[in-house]
Amino acid sequence: MSRAAVAGLVVAALAGAGLFEWLVTGVSLPGVIPVFGLVGCAAYAMVGKVFGRLGLTRSDPEPPAGASARAGTAAAGVEPAAGRGDEGRA
Amino acid sequence: MPELTPAVVLLAGALVVAVAPARLRAASFVAVPLLAAVAVWQVEPGTSVTWTFYGLELEPLRVDRLSQAFAYVFALAAILFAVFGLRITDPAQQVAGLLYAGSALGIVYAGDLLTLFVFWELKVVTSVVLIWARGTARSQSAGTRYLFVHLTGGIVLLGGILWWYAGTGSLTFGAFEMGGAAALVLVGFVLTAAVPPLHSWLADSYPEATVAGTVFLSAFTTKAAVYALARGFPGTELLVWAGVAMALYGVVYAMMQNDIRRLLAYHIVSQVGFMVAAIGIGTETAVNAATAHAFAHILYKGLLLMGTGAVLQATGRSRLTDLGGLARAMPVVLAVYVVAAFSISGVPLLSGFPSKEMVVHAAYEADYQAVVWLLKLASIGTFLSTALKLPYYTWFGPRPAGPDVPVRALPTSMYVAMIVLAGINVAIGLAPGPLLYDHLPHEVVFEPYTLARVTDAVNLLAFTAVGFWLLRPHLAGKAVVTVDTDWFYRDLPPRLARLAPRRRIGAEPAGWRQVVERLRALPERRRVARTGSGAAAPRGLTPTWVLGAVVLGTFVATLTVSLLP
Numbered sequence A: 001m002s003r004a005a006v007a008g009l010v011v012a013a014l015a016g017a018g019l020f021e022w023l024v025t026g027v028s029l030p031g032v033i034p035v036f037g038l039v040g041c042a043a044y045a046m047v048g049k050v051f052g053r054l055g056l057t058r059s060d061p062e063p064p065a066g067a068s069a070r071a072g073t074a075a076a077g078v079e080p081a082a083g084r085g086d087e088g089r090a
Numbered sequence B: 001m002p003e004l005t006p007a008v009v010l011l012a013g014a015l016v017v018a019v020a021p022a023r024l025r026a027a028s029f030v031a032v033p034l035l036a037a038v039a040v041w042q043v044e045p046g047t048s049v050t051w052t053f054y055g056l057e058l059e060p061l062r063v064d065r066l067s068q069a070f071a072y073v074f075a076l077a078a079i080l081f082a083v084f085g086l087r088i089t090d091p092a093q094q095v096a097g098l099l100y101a102g103s104a105l106g107i108v109y110a111g112d113l114l115t116l117f118v119f120w121e122l123k124v125v126t127s128v129v130l131i132w133a134r135g136t137a138r139s140q141s142a143g144t145r146y147l148f149v150h151l152t153g154g155i156v157l158l159g160g161i162l163w164w165y166a167g168t169g170s171l172t173f174g175a176f177e178m179g180g181a182a183a184l185v186l187v188g189f190v191l192t193a194a195v196p197p198l199h200s201w202l203a204d205s206y207p208e209a210t211v212a213g214t215v216f217l218s219a220f221t222t223k224a225a226v227y228a229l230a231r232g233f234p235g236t237e238l239l240v241w242a243g244v245a246m247a248l249y250g251v252v253y254a255m256m257q258n259d260i261r262r263l264l265a266y267h268i269v270s271q272v273g274f275m276v277a278a279i280g281i282g283t284e285t286a287v288n289a290a291t292a293h294a295f296a297h298i299l300y301k302g303l304l305l306m307g308t309g310a311v312l313q314a315t316g317r318s319r320l321t322d323l324g325g326l327a328r329a330m331p332v333v334l335a336v337y338v339v340a341a342f343s344i345s346g347v348p349l350l351s352g353f354p355s356k357e358m359v360v361h362a363a364y365e366a367d368y369q370a371v372v373w374l375l376k377l378a379s380i381g382t383f384l385s386t387a388l389k390l391p392y393y394t395w396f397g398p399r400p401a402g403p404d405v406p407v408r409a410l411p412t413s414m415y416v417a418m419i420v421l422a423g424i425n426v427a428i429g430l431a432p433g434p435l436l437y438d439h440l441p442h443e444v445v446f447e448p449y450t451l452a453r454v455t456d457a458v459n460l461l462a463f464t465a466v467g468f469w470l471l472r473p474h475l476a477g478k479a480v481v482t483v484d485t486d487w488f489y490r491d492l493p494p495r496l497a498r499l500a501p502r503r504r505i506g507a508e509p510a511g512w513r514q515v516v517e518r519l520r521a522l523p524e525r526r527r528v529a530r531t532g533s534g535a536a537a538p539r540g541l542t543p544t545w546v547l548g549a550v551v552l553g554t555f556v557a558t559l560t561v562s563l564l565p
Helices: A003-025 A032-045 A047-054 A085-089 B007-019 B022-042 B065-084 B091-109 B113-132 B137-168 B180-192 B200-208 B211-232 B237-255 B260-281 B284-315 B331-345 B352-365 B369-396 B412-430 B451-475 B492-499 B512-531 B541-563
Strands: A057-059 B048-053 B056-062 B480-482
Touching: A003 A032, A003 B451, A032 A047, A032 B237, A032 B369, A032 B451, A047 A057, A047 B237, B007 B022, B007 B091, B022 B065, B022 B091, B056 B091, B056 B113, B065 B091, B065 B211, B065 B284, B065 B412, B091 B113, B091 B211, B113 B137, B113 B180, B113 B200, B113 B211, B137 B180, B137 B200, B180 B211, B200 B211, B200 B260, B211 B260, B211 B284, B237 B260, B237 B369, B260 B284, B260 B352, B260 B369, B284 B331, B284 B352, B284 B369, B284 B412, B331 B352, B331 B369, B331 B412, B352 B369, B352 B412, B352 B451, B369 B451
Parallel strands: none
Antiparallel strands: A057 B480, B048 B056
16 A cells, blocks of 8 residues: 555544544544554654663673573473463463 | 450461471362451451550551552452462462461551561562572572562661651651651662662563562562552652653563563553552542552552563573464463453453543643653553564564474463463452452542543554554564663672772682682673573572671661660
């Protein structure tokens, strides 16, 4: 889907949500809450870049888990059940 | 059992569990919190038991609606968390878990500051066992830092209590009048509530605890502090803004976390921020809201950490970059996790909605408009990271490169605890009146399910979900760690030590030089601990600091008591 189509869908959804809000609750500024949700989300998506610029992140010193991760041992002392995944609940 | 605090049931029960034969230990581990819950149910608001101890009037049991609300949820949490950890084969964890829950109950029933302090410190020394029990080098050092920070906080709290007693001649635990003594007590409380910048112990230590240990830790430490703040400092304006800062700080740091349990640990900071802000507002509605949110938070946060703990238990992994594609292997865990994640996000019909809406309503009612919008902003981040990012990249995201993630089966008891807890979260969301509001300190005149509130919540969360879908490439987990305020006591001392003059080759270090040498060696020991090339836990300076802090604290406390009139 093209960017223009996505933008169109988002604007239509915002308009629909605003209209619904206005009809149901009669708020004087319909659409503020949905726009706030979108803008807030965009702000949080920027956090990584801001942290990087401020020097608040470092590379994880631990290597990826790979085959070294040992399932069932992480809880230190929890007796593992037989089976795999959710099967063990039976 | 009117003459004793119900905490005694858990404390004495822990001793029974400690000496019980292995085949009876699991049964007694669950039976003890059940008995404690019965004892909690039996005490009536208005009950008071006083003792005279060396001329001091102590009140180990004081029951009112505030203490009873916290006691109910502590007792319920202890039962469910014990069921979750039923298959723990390590008696130290079971005993520590019960003692820890008992100390939390002791705190909420303490009518005087000395009893409060005793249970406060018991809470610290029992909870650290749940961190150390993981048995890794990282958990050993994180636990030691946890102990160091909390013992320091305990010393500050004790100093405040003694100063308060010297000034007023009373040890009654009630609302404080702000002054030097009250400020020290407040620092002791806010450190335990994880108010920034005194919060980093939480995100440092909780993810390093055992699977069951983290679930226990999420319920009692910060919520006991919330209770203490609600009792001692309602209406303290500073707490409003501290709470808002917590709510946002926790969410922002959570966005950056790759470890799923650390991500949720930062959300504890954020959610406790809602409670602290409400306590700062201080009206009856606000104190009700803080209590309601603490009640709901213990239940949904416990479930969130059970879900992520189950992933860790089954796969041995806890980083988003190491996880993915678990939906087929762990659908039940996914389902209960989503219930908890939607609860913490304030989705209608789940437990977080009636409590979170009450906090926002209390801020609106007290004319804190900025607080209303900032808490809504924190809610966006909560939904984004706990209900969208974490489950998406854990259960639905691309599998990590390399061999398939091995998934081991989980004990049935873990599923029982998670499913029951999910049911309780739904039940509270459906019927908040009888299950939540009826147990709050003041009469509730608040209706969460109005068309306007539900529409607002649904719109906010729906468009956050739209934003996540559009921006998800920017929100994926990254193999990074963040720098937080613990930098000041983890990284700064070795850096300062590097500035000190080096000793001559062959000369034995002595005195303060020995301390400097050990500080210099800290980064290397930490590297060894992280890479696993050394199995032994870091030894030497950090435990020495802790021991030193304990000795110093005891000395200061003894000296202060001896100087009192």
